[in-house]
């Protein structure tokens with residue numbers, strides 16, 4: 267293992283292994299390694315890009331947005347110089363307008379649906395225009411909203427991720443008093459602890475939440491995990507309704523031999539450290555990432571950008587069956603990662619720390635992964651990253667009475683109101699969809715806020 271302060275000469279190692287990225291040792295190095303892939307536009311760029319929009323009737327980009335932002339309207343507002351109006355159009359539909367412009371998989375959502383794709387012309391850069399407009403109002407602290415008149419009802423939100431915060435904003439607009447209980451010391455959940463640093467900076471994430479908090483004035487109680495039956499009873503007593511925006515838990519370990527060795531880490535835990543303290547992260551010289559989802563792609567990209575010389579992504583099914591978006595795989599490959607498909611991990615090898623991973627070749631038969639006897643092979647490495655999915659927060663959910671879950675442990679909700687089987691509870695985001703995107707969590711939070719209002723209003 268190497269650390270940022272290792273004793274070998276950095277230039278010597280680089281000449282041997284030709285890593286795509288040097289090991290960052292300063293904040294400046296990090297800026298280079300994690301250079302933003304969707305940097306902010308300036309006013310001239312936004313003017314010209316907005317001029318290309320055809321302002322389509324029944325625009326397909328709007329249909330493709332999970333929050334239904336009126337995209338042609340905000341693009342027109344940018345073009346006519348009404349940037350605050352554009353930001354208002356965006357925030358009316360999505361409280362995470364700024365960071366969604368940066369982290370949304372726009373390639374498969376709004377930009378993927380833009381009519382220009384049918385004409386072999388580059389689609390409108392909707393995400394960057396969205397971030398351009400919202401960044402102006404965030405930077406200026408320009409007030410677009412204020413809380414609704416006090417209605418005398420209190421609501422609790424568990425989890426200050428995108429779902430919880432969006433729910434709080436919506437409820438505050440309707441005059442509810444809102445307390446958010448958050449286990450960690452900072453807001454935004456995986457938008458802060460998960461989203462890749464070359465997509466969005468921590469500053470951008472935190473500034474948007476602060477911008478929302480200053481306008482909507484919800485309270486966030488940090489370092490306040492809700493984890494006991496007593497706490498739940500207390501919440502039920504003090505609040506008219508409770509929103510569960512608790513996301514998912516730590517990496518689900520695959521249960522293979524050697525997975526407890528040093529330098530065998532879960533992808534979400536690895537990425538969290540990269541996000542919070544990147545200079546303290548140790549990456550292996552040779553890294554194996556196990557998994558085929560977007561988190562695997564992010565872990566591979568981040569390891570490569572932190573100076574790993576060889577990054578191998580190994581997925582048990584074929585490339586076509588990977589859950590990751592194609593553009594995420596291309597992004598990982600562009601920084602040096604290589605993909606190995608149809609290979610399943612059997613054991614992580616090593617004495618005390620990782621020295622390799624043993625795999626077996628597979629094929630897919632009737633949708634099932636079948637291993638091919640006698641096809642074992644080993645990939646030497648000094649770090650293994652398990653991107654094998656996140657666990658559900660089942661122990662916490664078991665504490666709540668009559669809370670139904672589906673066969674995969676996700677909280678079951680009414681899709682219209684996001685009310686759970688226990689009528690006092692509503693839920694949304696990753697805990698309900700099993701892990702999607704920030705935009706889905708933001709959309710859920712808003713919808714649940716309205717569902718809660720309906721429920722509380724009917725109690726009166």
Ligand SMILES: Cc1cc2nc3c(=O)[nH]c(=O)nc-3n(C[C@H](O)[C@H](O)[C@H](O)COP(=O)(O)OP(=O)(O)OC[C@H]3O[C@@H](n4cnc5c(N)ncnc54)[C@H](O)[C@@H]3O)c2cc1C
Pocket residue numbers: 369370371424425426427428429430447448449450453454455456457460461462465490491492493511512513514534537561564659662694695696697701702703704705707
């Ligand atoms: C590595 C990674 C990269 C990602 N990259 C992208 C991306 O590029 N683009 C994108 O759109 N999406 C991305 N996502 C997904 C996105 O971050 C999530 O879909 C989104 O954050 C889910 O929001 P949420 O509010 O449901 O849950 P979370 O963001 O997980 O927030 C849940 C919050 O609840 C808190 N909490 C949990 N239990 C309790 C409790 N009992 N008491 C108090 N607090 C509690 C947690 O600490 C956390 O702050 C990524 C996810 C991962 C893992």
Ligand code: SF4
Pocket residue numbers: 318319320321322325326327328337338379380381382390392
């Ligand atoms: S589909 Fe493309 S051109 Fe049409 S309104 Fe949306 S962004 Fe503009």
